[in-house]
Amino acid sequence: MIRPQTCPICEKELPANxxxxxxxxxxxxxxxxxxxxxxxxxxxxxxxEPLQPHHLQDLDFEDEGEYSDGQ
Ligand SMILES: [Zn+2]
Incomplete structure (x- = not known):
């Protein structure tokens, strides 16, 4: 039942040791x-690298923050 484990990079069988x-x-x-x-x-x-959508969301939140800046 022992299947030889293979290397995920070169797909060679791993040495037994x-x-x-x-x-x-x-x-x-x-x-x-x-x-x-x-x-x-x-x-x-x-x-x-790519522009993260979080950045755009943060800008939106800042705008809305002016209306609900309770704390
Ligand atoms: Zn390898």
Whole structure:
């Protein structure tokens, strides 16, 4: 019932000695781990770049705040 775990980056089967306890898991090597980190970081930058709708909403709230500035 043991299915070979594969690396999510290169899709190679992980070495048998690489287990959940390994700091590399679930990657087959440090290189693949770094690739995943880079992809993740790039995804974050892409999200951070576009104008966020929150900004526009905040401006709207500021306008309405003039009418209901109880506290
Ligand atoms: Zn790999």
């Amino acid at each position: 690489l287990t959940l306890e390994s700091p590399l898991f679930p990657f087959c090597s440090e290189r693949c781990q770094n690739v995943d980190l880079l992809r993740w970081a790039e995804g974050r930058y892409q999200i951070a």
